[in-house]
Each structure stands twice: as C-alpha cells, then as structure tokens.
Amino acid sequence: MNGTETLAWFKSSHSGGDGGDCVEVAPGAAAVHVRDSKDVTRQGLQVSRDAWGGFLRLASVR
Numbered sequence: 001m002n003g004t005e006t007l008a009w010f011k012s013s014h015s016g017g018d019g020g021d022c023v024e025v026a027p028g029a030a031a032v033h034v035r036d037s038k039d040v041t042r043q044g045l046q047v048s049r050d051a052w053g054g055f056l057r058l059a060s061v062r
Helices: 049-059
Strands: 023-029 030-037 045-048
Touching: 030 049, 045 049
Parallel strands: none
Antiparallel strands: 023 030, 030 045
C-alpha cells in the first residue's frame, strides 16, 4: 500500500456480532489487505487481487 491510500475495511456479512474469530478485508489499488478484526494493530496480509479472486472462488464451492 502506498502512503496515501486510505483503506475501507469491512467484515463479512456472515460474521457474528459476538466478537468471535473474524477477519477484515480492504480492497486496495494493487492488492487486497486482510487483518485480524480483534487486533487491528497487528500487521495484516497483502495478497494480489488475482490471488484473492482465486481464494474467493475456492471458498464459495459447496
């Protein structure tokens, strides 16, 4: 992420409000950012947009 990009973080609509295990995701210009919603001060992950799309395709298979 460049120093001027502002990220809009969101949680899945499937996340409960009870504070359980959850991640937040923020799409960026060159990557998708993923972080622990319970500790947003920890460094998160950055994955390419293509890799994130592949993950979503695999995760949506039932």
